[in-house]
Every structure is written in C-alpha cells, then in structure tokens.
Amino acid sequence: MGEAPHFWIEDRCVDAPRPLRAVVIGAGISGILASIRLPQRVPGLSLQIYEKNPDVGGTWFENRYPGCACDIPAHTYQATFEPNHEWSQFYASAQEIHRYWKKVVAKYNCMRHIKLNHKIASAAWNEAGGKWEVQVQNLETGETFTDVCDVLVSATGALNDWKWPQIPGLRDFKGKLLHSAKWDETFDWTGKRLAVIGNGSSGIQIVPAVLAKSTHIDHYIRGRTWLAPTFAREKVDQMGKGLDNFSFSAEDISRFKTDPDFYEKFRKDIELELQSVHAVTIKGSPEQLGAVEIFTENMKRRLAGKPLLADTLLPSFPPVCRRLTPGPGYLEALTDPKVDVITNGIREVVSDGIITTDGEHRPVDAIICATGFDTTFCPRFPITGKGGVDLADKWKQVPSTYLSLATDEFPNYFISLGPNSALGTGNLLLLIEKAIDYITLCLAKMQRDNIRSMAPRPDAVKGFVEYCDAYFQTTVFSLDCRSWYKGGTSDGRVSALWPGSSLHAMRVLTHPRWEDFVYEYVNDNPCGWLGNGWTLEEKEKRVRVDYLNKDQIDFPPVPTTAETEAETT
Incomplete structure (x- = not known):
C-alpha cells in the first residue's frame, strides 16, 4: 500500500490548541463581553480590542443627552453572569448603565485587552497568508500601524454613526x-x-x-x-411606584441586595413579560389586533391634558411596526x-x-x-474580503449575512449586532451574549480542527436572506411605516431585525450548523486535526484518568418498574 505522505502527520497533539490572534473592533457591550468570554473559552488566544473613544461603553459612553436612558427595564439590561442589585431606576440612565459596564470591565480586568483612542482605518483579507491585515490609527499620536490577526470581529453596533x-x-x-x-x-x-x-x-x-x-x-x-405602556406595570405598582415614578428607594435596593429570592423573582417576572409578547408582531394575530386598543387607550389617557393631540400622534399602522x-x-x-x-x-x-x-x-x-443616523449597515471603513471583494459594495443593495453573524467571501470575519440581528420585542442583551458565545465556538472549532479559515457557504447566506424576506411578510414590520428597521424607509427591506422571536434567536445560536460553512485547513491538510497520534498529557507525562471520577461519568437513569411496564403495554 505504501507509506502515507509525511505531511499528513502534523507535528501537534490532537488536543493542542492552535494559536490564534483575534482583533475586535469596538469596546461597547459586545466588545466588553468578547474581552471576557473569548479568553475564557479559547485557550492561548491573543486578543486585542480597539476602541475609537477615550473610554469603554460604546453607546452608553457616547450618548449623554438629557434624559438618556435604556428603554427596557434595567434588571434585564445586564450581563446574565453579573447581575446588578443596585439599579436606582426601573429605566436606568445612560450614566448609570455606563458605570455598571465600567465595573464589569474592572472586575474582569478587560482593559488588558483594550486599547482606547484607536480607530480602525481599513481591513483586508490576505489570501496567501490566511490573515486579516488591519490598519489602525492611534488618535492620540496620529500614528497608523498594521495589526495582523487570524480572526476579525466587528463589534461596532448599528446606530453609532x-x-x-x-x-x-x-x-x-x-x-x-x-x-x-x-x-x-x-x-x-x-x-x-x-x-x-x-x-x-x-x-x-x-x-x-x-x-x-x-x-x-x-x-x-x-x-x-406609538408609545408603549410601561413594561411590568403590575410589578412596579406592587412595589408602590406610581406611573410617573420609576426610581427605586433605598429600601428597595437594600432588599434587592439582601433577599436573593426576591431579586431573582423580580428579575424573572420582568424577563418573562419581555419574552412573552412576540405574537404582537404577527399580522392579524389576536395579540396584534388587541394591542391597537390597549396602546390607544394608554396614549389617550396620558394625553388627557390635550386630547386633540391623540389625533395628531396616533398612527394608522399597528404597534411595533x-x-x-x-x-x-x-x-x-x-x-x-x-x-x-x-x-x-x-x-x-x-x-x-x-x-x-x-x-x-x-x-x-x-x-x-x-x-x-446611518442605518444602512454600510461599513464605517473599507473592509476587503476574498478576491478583493469590498463589503460596502457587497451590501449596497442587500446587507446579506448568515444568521447576522458572518457573510460569504469574508473568511474569519464575525459580526455582533450586524444586519438582521436587532429585536422588535424581547431582550437584546441575551442575543449579544449568544452572538459572542457563537463566535467563541467558531474560534474553538478553528483551534480544535486545525482550520486556517472558515466562512459561511454562499447558499447558506442566500438561504438566510430569503428566509428573512419570507418571514417578515407575515409581520407588522413589513407594513407602511418609516423605521430604521428598514433603513429609514417606509417600504424597504427589513434589514435590521432578527427573523423571529428573541427566544427563537437564542435557540438558533446555541448550536452552530458546521455544515453551513466552508473551510480551509492549515497546510492544506484536512486531516491535520488528527495531529501526531498523541495527546498533550501523554507528551508532557502528566496522564490522568479523571474520566473515571464519579462527577465525570454521565450515569444514565435506570427505568422504574412502572415505566418499563408502561412501555410494554
């Protein structure tokens, strides 16, 4: 049969992580989460995050206008792993949200990965080297330099231009x-x-x-x-808050800190309400038809001082459009x-x-x-992919992506809050976390399988675009109303929203469909992931058999007699 070619046996252990360098653009919420999750879950990763502003926080650093606040309840607008027990308002101010994310950055030492006052000037995929070449401008010195990385992550957000x-x-x-x-x-x-x-x-x-x-x-x-009724209104009223008073008292905050069961129930009740209204987005649904009456009553009540304003403000299109x-x-x-x-x-x-x-x-x-605001998803700087394809040209008519996270012809390029990623209802923070989780899974696969580059298949991108267009025809988002969801038009393509509910998106992003990607391998060796027949523990003479520990064994449940009898009858 002859001896196998030498290059098929890579000089690496099967479980040796492939060294990777990743550059993340932006230190808003997506960038902060990336600075925590990527080093945690991708061993040996070299990570650099560039932020154009003099501080982290993205939109919550930039937006300082009077009254600036989150328009969903604060207790749902936080990292799942870092709950804040000290929100002073039901709808937290921009300053308070910014302070929260600054605390997260400090706690997890994120600044070791972040360079402030650094703006990306351009990025180009080097096909021969299988790397991204990123031109970076130091805004303090004016110096421009090149950073070379395996993976490029855009975390710039949608409405910051x-x-x-x-x-x-x-x-x-x-x-x-x-x-x-x-x-x-x-x-x-x-x-x-x-x-x-x-x-x-x-x-x-x-x-x-x-x-x-x-x-x-x-x-x-x-x-x-349309102006929405207050989220979780009954919950707020139970805490003694009037409709126009959304501040928590010192007593409330103290209870959030000292009574974890009360805090968790309060938080989950609000989350449940946010996640239970997706049906209002579907044309002709009882929830959508009923919302018109509920919203109309709410607005007329609040406009009682000038009742004629209701005729001026109430839209002809349904709520949530x-x-x-x-x-x-x-x-x-x-x-x-x-x-x-x-x-x-x-x-x-x-x-x-x-x-x-x-x-x-x-x-x-x-x-x-x-x-x-620029709502077109046009890149803020030139991004050139495989074969010299310009992303701005590619997205000029339709900003096409695979699951909002990546696009064909742009290997190793991932996006948080890209086209078709926002939500009409639900919790966007959870989706940002899921997007970063998905990206970490991709980087881990690149390490595990010795992959040089990966990008979604063109037919997978095309399929997602067609799915989006078909889905939105069933929703109120496609109706005649001017919205940034449709690039500031009244009848354009819905390019900003996820095609489904928040829970739907979370489920989709939990398990990547690896068959929807195309791969190129290190040394053009598809079997390189097998390595040299060794594991790291063996090579380093530290073999363990922890897999026999009881906490490492997946013990299957033993059927009861009743269950066995039920199956045989």
Whole structure:
C-alpha cells in the first residue's frame, strides 16, 4: 500500500490548541463581553480590542443627552453572569448603565485587552497568508500601524454613526446647534426657547428632560408613533411606584441586595413579560389586533391634558411596526402649555429659528437634532474580503449575512449586532451574549480542527436572506411605516431585525450548523486535526484518568418498574 505522505502527520497533539490572534473592533457591550468570554473559552488566544473613544461603553459612553436612558427595564439590561442589585431606576440612565459596564470591565480586568483612542482605518483579507491585515490609527499620536490577526470581529453596533439631518440652512443657525449623539454637556437650556427635531427614542427622552427649565419647546415630528405602556406595570405598582415614578428607594435596593429570592423573582417576572409578547408582531394575530386598543387607550389617557393631540400622534399602522419605547413622561410633557407639537415639514433653518412648509417662522435659541443616523449597515471603513471583494459594495443593495453573524467571501470575519440581528420585542442583551458565545465556538472549532479559515457557504447566506424576506411578510414590520428597521424607509427591506422571536434567536445560536460553512485547513491538510497520534498529557507525562471520577461519568437513569411496564403495554 505504501507509506502515507509525511505531511499528513502534523507535528501537534490532537488536543493542542492552535494559536490564534483575534482583533475586535469596538469596546461597547459586545466588545466588553468578547474581552471576557473569548479568553475564557479559547485557550492561548491573543486578543486585542480597539476602541475609537477615550473610554469603554460604546453607546452608553457616547450618548449623554438629557434624559438618556435604556428603554427596557434595567434588571434585564445586564450581563446574565453579573447581575446588578443596585439599579436606582426601573429605566436606568445612560450614566448609570455606563458605570455598571465600567465595573464589569474592572472586575474582569478587560482593559488588558483594550486599547482606547484607536480607530480602525481599513481591513483586508490576505489570501496567501490566511490573515486579516488591519490598519489602525492611534488618535492620540496620529500614528497608523498594521495589526495582523487570524480572526476579525466587528463589534461596532448599528446606530453609532450619527450625522446632521439634511435640512436646508441648518448651518446658518446662529443659536446653539446640538445633536443627541454628540451632546454638549456645558449647554444650559434654562430660560431658552428650544426646537427638538425628531420623535424617535432620543427625542422622546429629551423633551420631558428639558421641559422644566426651558421657556418653550417646539417639537417637530415627521411621523406618528406609538408609545408603549410601561413594561411590568403590575410589578412596579406592587412595589408602590406610581406611573410617573420609576426610581427605586433605598429600601428597595437594600432588599434587592439582601433577599436573593426576591431579586431573582423580580428579575424573572420582568424577563418573562419581555419574552412573552412576540405574537404582537404577527399580522392579524389576536395579540396584534388587541394591542391597537390597549396602546390607544394608554396614549389617550396620558394625553388627557390635550386630547386633540391623540389625533395628531396616533398612527394608522399597528404597534411595533416602528421601534417601541415606553417614554416615561413624554406624552405628559406634550400636554404642557410650554410645548407645541409641529407636524408641518421644515422648509429651512434661518439664523434665528425654523421656517416650516406653511411659511411660519418660529424663532428659537437652540435646535436639538434627535435624528440623523446611518442605518444602512454600510461599513464605517473599507473592509476587503476574498478576491478583493469590498463589503460596502457587497451590501449596497442587500446587507446579506448568515444568521447576522458572518457573510460569504469574508473568511474569519464575525459580526455582533450586524444586519438582521436587532429585536422588535424581547431582550437584546441575551442575543449579544449568544452572538459572542457563537463566535467563541467558531474560534474553538478553528483551534480544535486545525482550520486556517472558515466562512459561511454562499447558499447558506442566500438561504438566510430569503428566509428573512419570507418571514417578515407575515409581520407588522413589513407594513407602511418609516423605521430604521428598514433603513429609514417606509417600504424597504427589513434589514435590521432578527427573523423571529428573541427566544427563537437564542435557540438558533446555541448550536452552530458546521455544515453551513466552508473551510480551509492549515497546510492544506484536512486531516491535520488528527495531529501526531498523541495527546498533550501523554507528551508532557502528566496522564490522568479523571474520566473515571464519579462527577465525570454521565450515569444514565435506570427505568422504574412502572415505566418499563408502561412501555410494554
């Protein structure tokens, strides 16, 4: 038969982890979780995370506008392995969320993997070397250098690329011009007339936050929107909270700390409610039809001070078609005599104010832009894959991915919160954790199987895109409503959301389908994973037989007599 070629026997033990270097772009929540989970689960990994900002935290570092807070309950907006017993508010402020993630970073010593003030300029796949070549700019020194890695992970998030809205004359304004994503914390709005443009999540939070100290607010809204009833309202009321008071008392926080059973029940009750409303997204479902009545009653009650506003704000499309927010205090703020809700379009901005399409001139001291983000998933910098394919070109029409996490022609490139990853209902933090878990499983497989590169099969990417398009036709997301879910259009493709429930996504991402990937192997040797016939313990003369320990043995259950008789009858 002849001797097998020598190169088929790799000079490595079967269980020796292949050395890998990974670069993660961004130190927001995804990057922080990656800095914890990747070193924990991928032995011998060389990990570097680059963050363009001077601090970690991503959106919770960048967004500092008045009223900025999470729009789901704080006790569900945390790492599963690091519960916070000290949330001071039901809807935690951006500052408090940022402090929480800073504590997580400190506890797990994440900064040993993170370089701040470092921005990625470009990334290109080197086919010959099977590596990513990443150009990195040190924003403090201006120096640009190259980092070479086996795996590149994008953890930049979806809505962190802000821009000024395209309004004629905006730069001609002589008063104070602000954007929610680049807030000037020195700005004092006391006694000033304000214009707040936009009624998305940030606009909904800003209006009630600046109302008390301002003289007047002109609130410009482009479209109607639904405001959600409070999540877990009964649970909040049981703790003695009124509808407009979402702060926890010192007594509440003390009980969270000292009574673990109470804390866990409170947390799980809220989680259960978040995870139990997916049916409201399905066209024609009883839950979706019933939501219209519930949301309408809630909004009319909160707008009782100016009941005519209900006709202005209530949409014709069903709830959840656009991103929902409970907006504590927002509807109530709109009923204040100091607030004018303006639905006429903006014709232009002039030196002292805004002129609407009906020709009315409204002078203001400051304009707050709570709108204007890139929602296209276009890469923030050039990313070049196999054969010189540019990711921006590839995604120009359809941002195609496999399970939102990867795409064909881009080996060893993974994404957290990529296209079709966000949620219309449910808990996004859990999905971020699951995405990072999935990526760790991929890196572990590369080590275990001596894989040089892996990428999803083109037909797997195509299949996921087609599945998304078919699924969303059954949902309210495909209806006529302008949303960032559809790239800021009213009738475009749903490119932001996961095609299913939060629990569905968690189940899908738990066990990778390795058959949906194509692989290239180190030394082009598909059998290289078999190594040299040895294990590390044997080579290092530290053989153990722990597999005979009782805690290592999977003892099968012994059928009872009743079970045996039931099976034979």
